[in-house]
Amino acid sequence: MSCFARVLLTLSIGLLPGLATADESNFLQSLQGKWSGKGTIIRRIGTSPIDVTCIFAVTASAPSLSMRGNCRALLVVSRAISADLRVNGQRYNGIYVGPSGGRSGLSGVRQGNTIDLVVHWAKEVNGDRTANMEIQKIGGNSLNLRTIDRDPKTGRSAITSDIALRRI
DSSP states (O other): OOHHHHHHHHHHHHHHHHHHHHHHHHHHHHTOEEEEEEEEEOSSTTSOOEEEEEEEEEEEETTEEEEEEEEEETTTEEEEEEEEEEEETTEEEEEEEOTTOOEEEEEEEEETTEEEEEEEEEEEETTEEEEEEEEEEETTTEEEEEEEEEOTTTOOEEEEEEEEEEEO
16 A cells, blocks of 8 residues: 555544534534424333324534423323433433433434434333434424334334424
8 A cells, every 4th residue: 555545544534533523413403493293102011102292492512412392291291301412423322301200311323314322211111221212304394203112021112102393
């Protein structure tokens, strides 16, 4: 390998982490704004889904994303929900506070327009302490928030929350 090729390879390898962070920052910035929509949640696998209406404010700065929202069910029950994520290279880590108020850990990566996260629940939920969460950007004005857990009886995946949001 020529000296020029080695220098070019060394420079490109050194720049890749910075480029990845720039890509993540651009992606996070594209999520910024106010979002509202509807969906369903299941409090316990095996129970009937509950219809919810939600509104979220999303703010983003270089390596972080903050989602603050409120979901309303049955016209009278309202719960605050939040997620705070930080990006280090291509890894996402953060905290999720769900309807019960417990602080749960989040970790994962982005694949295309979806941030795929593992939720480490603060306490046991549906027979264990882990689930998956997806934050999926669809086009420029839609987001899908989905939580997938494992049914303790069957071992199959079950969608426990599925909320479709539009930019307002």
